Each structure stands twice: as C-alpha cells, then as structure tokens.
Amino acid sequence: MSRPGQLSHASLEQAAHWYVRLQAPGGALEQLRWQTWVAQSPEHLAAWQYVQRVSQRFAPLLEQPHGASRALRSSRRQTLKTLLVLGVGSTLAWGTWRHSPLPRLASGWSADYATANGETRDALLTDGSHVWLNALSALDVRFDAAQRLLRLRFGEVLIDTAKDPNRPFLVDTEQGRLQALGTRFSVVQGDEHTQLTVFEGRVRVSTLNPHPRIVDTGQQLTFTRNHFNTASVASPAREAWSRGVLLADNLPLGELIAELNRYSPGHLGCDPAVAQLPVMGSFPLKDSDQALHLLQAALPIRVERPMPWWVSVGPQ
Known part of the structure; x- marks a missing residue:
C-alpha cells in the first residue's frame, strides 16, 4: 500500500510517534493529548488512519499474550472509539478515502490480472504475448477476432508482443491508446499521465491530440490526454524491475x-x-x-x- 500523496512526511511521522506512545500505558492524560493532536487538522486524522491501515498488516504478530500486546490492543479499541467520535463516516473521511490509493486499488479486485503490494506477476496470453505486472498494478485483457486489447487500470506493465498480422495489439490507458508495431515496451499509468518506454520495435500513441506520435526503439515518452512531452532516452529501470x-x-x-x-x-x-x-x-x-x-x-x-x-x- 502506498501512502496518500497529499500527506506530509511530518504528519506521518507524528502519527507513527503517537502510535508508539500509545502502545505503553499512559493514562487518560496521554489519551487526551493524542485525541487533541488527531482533532487539530484533517491531515492529522488522515495520517493516523494511514498508520492504522498499515499496522493491520501486522495484526497477527501482535496477538501474543504479553503486556505490550495487551496495551496495544487496548490502544486500538480506544482508537476506534475516538475515530468514530471524530467522524470516520463523515464527509471528511470520504474525502480522505476518495483521494487515497484505496479506491483505485479496490477497482483492481475485478481486473483480469492484478498485483498487490510487494508482488509482481508474469503471464503468457492466449496469442503468445508475454506480460509482466509490477507491484500494485491491474490489467484487463480483451481479445477478439478483430483486435488484441489490454487496459491498464493502474500501475505498470511490461509487454513482449507476439506477431499477429490480422489483429493489432493495443493498450488503453486513461490518457490514450498505444498500438504496438512488433514491440517490447513498458507502460506506466500515473495519476495524470502515461509513460511509455520502448525497448524493441515501435509504438504509435494516439490521444485527444489530432497528431499521433510514433515512439521508436530506445525512446521514452510521457503524455497526457492532449499533450506529448519531449521524448527522452529509454530508462533500463522500466525493464529491470521484472528481474x-x-x-x-x-x-x-x-x-x-x-x-x-x-x-x-x-x-x-x-x-x-x-x-x-x-x-x-x-x-x-x-x-x-x-x-x-x-x-x-x-x-x-x-x-x-x-x-x-x-x-x-x-x-x-
């Protein structure tokens, strides 16, 4: 899980600091100080919610019957009560959810291929093409008699296309459509842009811009729905992650x-x-x-x- 981009490093560190302090018994005064800090700003609440979400991954490790674990579990019960008081179900909480990576990650649950935090995946498609998904990525595959279409919902995919002269190989992102021309290439779906890196062959990029671009071997291009940035030299990093x-x-x-x-x-x-x-x-x-x-x-x-x-x- 990635942290919400709008949260500052300072707020996240303060939230982690409070989480550590609440593991040990501190009395009502310590709880009051923590609640005061959380209530100071929407960012503090969002940072605390993030710390809670990350900690849930490690909950099984905290179920040992010793004092520290009992104190932490008690702290968590108090946390839930306080978050309810502060309005987790309110408009503020919805805003935090809407602008965090969680809705996007939730949309990947229904994708044909998806990866979680720390996970990569490779697959051989029915036409013989090979795809590799980077961590936190989701991909749909729509092949029919007329075309081979991939839709990158989010994240990054590395593609080695198989030849099929009767069906073009296409990749859709939020910013445009890519057509492979006998190609090995990677595609990164960012928040507001797509990054294309071509390692072999060529790729045609079509967007709302009336003039498509051709990206050649060894080139890297970032684009939005209506703007192409200047092409640069392909970064080997966009392929190395698959290894x-x-x-x-x-x-x-x-x-x-x-x-x-x-x-x-x-x-x-x-x-x-x-x-x-x-x-x-x-x-x-x-x-x-x-x-x-x-x-x-x-x-x-x-x-x-x-x-x-x-x-x-x-x-x-």
Missing part, C-alpha cells in the same frame, strides 16, 4: 524510496530534507532492508525504525 532489480541513475532518493515502498509490507518514508539526494546503483527490490543498508552506507542519511513495520529515512 527484481531497482536501477538508479541519478534518481532522487525520494523517488527511490517511493519505489521501494511498493515492495514493502510496511511503510517507507523519506524526509524532504534528503529527498533530492541523487542515487546511483542497483538495489534489490524485494529486500528493502538490504537496499536501505546500501543507501545508508553511500549517503549522508539515517534509517530509523520506531516500529518494525515503519521505516523513516532522514538526515544523518
């Missing part, structure tokens, strides 16, 4: 951490103070601990773990 590798070539640390977060069962956050540090190298996508160890050895950063499932990267 479990995260490639960084002057990639900002914040973007690298966000990518690792897609493969982490918990939360990985990056302080804005270090988010623009450039990163070079290759990192294991599915071993975030090792990746963070490598990053900490190479950069002036500090990795903090206030909880086993909550990791924050900040200045040294």
